[in-house]
Amino acid sequence: MSFDLNFIGILIGAIMASSVPLILAASGELITERSGVLNLGVEGMMIIGAISGFALMVVTDNLFFAVVGSMLSGLIISLIFGLLTQSLLTNHVATGLALTIFGIGMSAMIGKNFVGIPGKEFPLLFVNLKESIPFLGPVLFGHSIILYFAFGLPFLTNYFLKKTKTGLIIRAVGDSPTSASNQGINVTLVRYSCILYGGAMCGLAGAYLSLIYTPQWIENMTGGRGWIALALVVFATWSPIKVLIGALIFGGITILQLHMQAVGLRIPVQLLSALPYIMTIIVLVVISRDSRKIKLNTPTSLGQIFYKEK
Amino acid sequence: MNTKLKVSEISKIYPGCIANDKVSLEFGSGKIYALLGENGAGKSTLVKILSGVVKPDEGQVFLNDESIKLNSPLDAKKNNIGMVFQHFNLFETLSVFENLSIDSDKKDEELKTLVNDILKKYNFKIDLDIPVLNLSAGQKQKVEIIRCLIRNPKVLIMDEPTSVLTEQETDDLFISLKQFSKDGILIIYITHKLKEVLSLCDEVAVMRKGKVVSVSNTIDEKIESLANKMVGENLNTIKKKINNFKNSEEILKISNLNFKSDDPYETNLNNLNLSLKKGECLGIAGISGNGQNELFQILSGEIITEGTSIMFRNKEIGKLNPRERREYLMAFSPEDRISQAAVPELKIYENVALNNFKSSNFFEKGLVNEKKIKEHSKKILSNFSVNTDNVELKSQFLSGGNLQKLIIGRELITSPELLVCFNPTWGLDVGAINYIHETLVQINEQGKSSILISTDNDELLKLSDRICVIYKGKLSKIMNADTVSAEKLGILMGGGSID
Numbered sequence: 106m107s108f109d110l111n112f113i114g115i116l117i118g119a120i121m122a123s124s125v126p127l128i129l130a131a132s133g134e135l136i137t138e139r140s141g142v143l144n145l146g147v148e149g150m151m152i153i154g155a156i157s158g159f160a161l162m163v164v165t166d167n168l169f170f171a172v173v174g175s176m177l178s179g180l181i182i183s184l185i186f187g188l189l190t191q192s193l194l195t196n197h198v199a200t201g202l203a204l205t206i207f208g209i210g211m212s213a214m215i216g217k218n219f220v221g222i223p224g225k226e227f228p229l230l231f232v233n234l235k236e237s238i239p240f241l242g243p244v245l246f247g248h249s250i251i252l253y254f255a256f257g258l259p260f261l262t263n264y265f266l267k268k269t270k271t272g273l274i275i276r277a278v279g280d281s282p283t284s285a286s287n288q289g290i291n292v293t294l295v296r297y298s299c300i301l302y303g304g305a306m307c308g309l310a311g312a313y314l315s316l317i318y319t320p321q322w323i324e325n326m327t328g329g330r331g332w333i334a335l336a337l338v339v340f341a342t343w344s345p346i347k348v349l350i351g352a353l354i355f356g357g358i359t360i361l362q363l364h365m366q367a368v369g370l371r372i373p374v375q376l377l378s379a380l381p382y383i384m385t386i387i388v389l390v391v392i393s394r395d396s397r398k399i400k401l402n403t404p405t406s407l408g409q410i411f412y413k414e415k
Numbered sequence: 416m417n418t419k420l421k422v423s424e425i426s427k428i429y430p431g432c433i434a435n436d437k438v439s440l441e442f443g444s445g446k447i448y449a450l451l452g453e454n455g456a457g458k459s460t461l462v463k464i465l466s467g468v469v470k471p472d473e474g475q476v477f478l479n480d481e482s483i484k485l486n487s488p489l490d491a492k493k494n495n496i497g498m499v500f501q502h503f504n505l506f507e508t509l510s511v512f513e514n515l516s517i518d519s520d521k522k523d524e525e526l527k528t529l530v531n532d533i534l535k536k537y538n539f540k541i542d543l544d545i546p547v548l549n550l551s552a553g554q555k556q557k558v559e560i561i562r563c564l565i566r567n568p569k570v571l572i573m574d575e576p577t578s579v580l581t582e583q584e585t586d587d588l589f590i591s592l593k594q595f596s597k598d599g600i601l602i603i604y605i606t607h608k609l610k611e612v613l614s615l616c617d618e619v620a621v622m623r624k625g626k627v628v629s630v631s632n633t634i635d636e637k638i639e640s641l642a643n644k645m646v647g648e649n650l651n652t653i654k655k656k657i658n659n660f661k662n663s664e665e666i667l668k669i670s671n672l673n674f675k676s677d678d679p680y681e682t683n684l685n686n687l688n689l690s691l692k693k694g695e696c697l698g699i700a701g702i703s704g705n706g707q708n709e710l711f712q713i714l715s716g717e718i719i720t721e722g723t724s725i726m727f728r729n730k731e732i733g734k735l736n737p738r739e740r741r742e743y744l745m746a747f748s749p750e751d752r753i754s755q756a757a758v759p760e761l762k763i764y765e766n767v768a769l770n771n772f773k774s775s776n777f778f779e780k781g782l783v784n785e786k787k788i789k790e791h792s793k794k795i796l797s798n799f800s801v802n803t804d805n806v807e808l809k810s811q812f813l814s815g816g817n818l819q820k821l822i823i824g825r826e827l828i829t830s831p832e833l834l835v836c837f838n839p840t841w842g843l844d845v846g847a848i849n850y851i852h853e854t855l856v857q858i859n860e861q862g863k864s865s866i867l868i869s870t871d872n873d874e875l876l877k878l879s880d881r882i883c884v885i886y887k888g889k890l891s892k893i894m895n896a897d898t899v900s901a902e903k904l905g906i907l908m909g910g911g912s913i914d
Contacts, residue, residue, distance in 0.1 A: 270517075273513055273516070273517055274517060276506070277506045277509060277513075277517050280509060281504070281507070284505060284506060285506075286488075287466075287488050287500070287504045288488060288504065288517065288518045289489035400508065400548065401508045401546055403508070
């Protein structure tokens with residue numbers, strides 16, 4: 106019995122690890138979208154984060170530089186998006202799509218020389234506790250610091266948006282940039298900051314993939330996780346806590362269906378692979394069906410270009 | 416603490432339009448000042464300059480004889496100039512308190528006491544914790560006002576504050592404004608409503624085409640004198656000939672109209688009966704929300720009700736949809752110009768094309784006949800004196816008056832036998848109202864009929880041949896207009912009865 110319990114603990118630990126990139130990217134995008142900016146470039150920013158983190162790790166042999174560098178590169182690529190949409194007033198959707206395509210291409214180009222290089226071991230915390238406590242050990246301990254950060258992030262984000270002045274200003278800008286501007290808030294500055302923050306979080310999400318989750322560089326290694334993160338934000342109706350729940354469900358069913366495939370259940374593989382997507386959407390739609398809350402949480406100006414009257 | 420505000424030689428030029436042309440005005444605290452003018456006269460530009468939203472090309476603003484720079488809304492706030500915009504600057508999804516705290520440097524508890532003091536002092540009743548989208552227009556305006564009061568304003572500017580308010584809310588607002596004025600706040604009140612100027616303000620400055628044309632004490636003014644200054648010409652007084660329709664042909668007969676709605680916010684209609692003669696105007700009065708919307712929609716075919724008989728030109732049309740009714744020469748001008756009558760994002764000619772008839776050949780083999788539509792639109796623009804000849808202009812850039820002229824023009828250019836209009840002059844300025852009224856009288860003179868559903872009693876008494884009142888979904892007795900007074904209407908509108 107204790108073995109079974111321990112196995113479940115390990116399974117839960119694996120599920121948590123697989124949901125980290127989604128939580129990071131979605132939490133970042135959530136802040137961006139709350140300010141009224143729709144950045145569809147999540148996938149592109151993530152993959153740029155993944156390759157630059159991995160490349161820096163190989164070149165500098167220093168994981169700290171690699172992690173910080175991946176966030177910086179995510180931030181820089183999101184700055185391009187910011188310049189285009191906020192200063193040159195281009196369409197958010199088209200620019201975001203272009204950013205994703207650019208990111209995937211760029212990462213493949215940089216990554217050419219890094220294919221096949223083994224990754225470096227990322228330090229895990231409390232490894233001895235993981236092994237000494239059954240069930241709770243593998244659930245709570247033996248993870249990287251980034252995982253702990255990721256699981257705290259939705260709560261921090263929630264607090265930040267609801268309780269702090271800056272959070273209030275971001276929500277106000279997302280609600281009505283014109284009103285905010287008339288109140289003397291620098292809308293462009295707020296939106297730029299949110300875009301850059303989102304970029305940095307996506308970069309970090311990418312680095313988690315290439316440095317910790319599967320420590321190597323493979324072309325296209327984000328595998329659509331950026332799009333899932335985007336969908337999570339929307340289906341979680343811009344609530345950070347629901348993003349966490351959605352990411353866990355997605356990660357959970359992804360892992361479970363792999364086990365089910367391995368066991369050889371008589372369910373078509375295609376259906377099993379589709380299961381995480383379907384279940385996540387169903388669950389999030391069900392827990393978010395309060396139309397009043399949706400109205401209150403949805404950034405009214407999402408995707409709208411703002412320019413100031415002169 | 417006396418406040419003096421002076422604007423000196425302010426000019427602001429937009430491409431193709433001089434919004435402010437060397438505007439100079441002086442204001443002092445303790446008084447309420449009206450800034451009066453038609454839509455597009457330059458009032459809003461001037462107040463946007465005073466609130467730092469727009470920068471003037473030339474000119475200066477002086478507060479207590481000191482020149483102040485208003486480069487951003489923050490500058491206006493720093494100089495204690497408060498502004499309540501016509502379109503609210505609130506964050507709908509945030510709570511009332513969050514809306515107030517967003518630009519306040521005070522701590523939450525401190526702010527809460529201050530706000531509660533203000534609520535108590537001016538007898539405002541607003542729940543601070545609910546989101547703004549759940550408030551009525553009047554309450555939203557109060558939130559805007561409180562937001563200004565928090566900052567101890569020396570100057571409070573109100574931009575067309577009553578355009579979204581009910582009569583009761585308007586009365587409340589006036590009481591508050593007088594109280595603010597007594598408390599030493601200088602109030603500048605922007606409006607195009609003449610009655611409000613006379614009942615509320617001490618001094619009035621009239622603007623026309625970007626210039627100040629007159630400054631005077633309101634005691635010396637009358638509605639007519641202000642109207643003429645505002646429009647810049649002597650308005651024709653509209654005189655309707657009262658006709659006898661006894662021998663005229665009956666064009667419309669509605670019997671046993673009943674409507675029961677599933678929506679709790681709609682009004683049910685109960686056994687409505689009415690008839691209309693050729694060339695007659697039937698006025699339907701009432702306080703809004705008593706079934707006017709539903710009646711209009713049933714007349715226009717947006718709602719089809721079972722078992723109702725609508726005979727129009729000897730044909731049963733109760734089952735026809737709006738388009739089929741239009742083909743049969745009915746025309747409709749709904750209350751909400753922006754969302755019901757026109758699509759603001761579309762160009763003028765595209766909006767005209769929306770009202771297409773089989774006979775008009777706007778579309779051929781599934782393709783748009785742009786040339787034909789544009790010619791047709793140009794004809795509407797010139798026949799109905801819309802203030803542009805550019806059919807490519809997006810409709811949202813037309814002022815309310817011009818948009819209404821376009822809509823009425825679009826409806827009338829096909830020579831319908833019956834025009835149903837709902838609050839056709841709502842929110843318009845005097846010049847445009849006059850034009851619409853003239854047009855409505857004209858169609859009756861040409862032997863066409865009209866139904867005028869309106870909440871404006873002056874308008875109804877001026878234009879109708881017969882009048883009735885709708886109250887809680889029921890129609891009163893239909894009376895000849897010359898036997899009805901505004902008082903009588905008032906009693907019926909409140910649910911009373913007269914004999």
